[in-house]
Amino acid sequence: MARCEVKGCQKSGQSGNNVSHSNRHTKRKFSANIQTTTVIIKGKRTKMRMCTRCIRTLYKSPTSLIAS
Numbered sequence: 001m002a003r004c005e006v007k008g009c010q011k012s013g014q015s016g017n018n019v020s021h022s023n024r025h026t027k028r029k030f031s032a033n034i035q036t037t038t039v040i041i042k043g044k045r046t047k048m049r050m051c052t053r054c055i056r057t058l059y060k061s062p063t064s065l066i067a068s
């Protein structure tokens with residue numbers, strides 16, 4: 001399963017159950033919304049797989065990714 005490459009996030013999928021009205025449980029997966037983006041780290045263009053939450057955070061505060 002794809003994983004967010006941002007340090008301190010590492011968001012991936014989770015597993016859980018579909019629960020029908022008759023209360024039957026069947027396994028399902030919840031996948032994180034991972035997108036491939038081009039980011040500029042220390043003046044270099046780098047492709048990274050990031051979750052959309054981290055992309056949004058990066059857009060709001062571009063210094064947040066420097067730590068990774």
Ligand SMILES: [Zn+2]
Nearest residue numbers: 004009051054
């Ligand atoms: Zn993330």
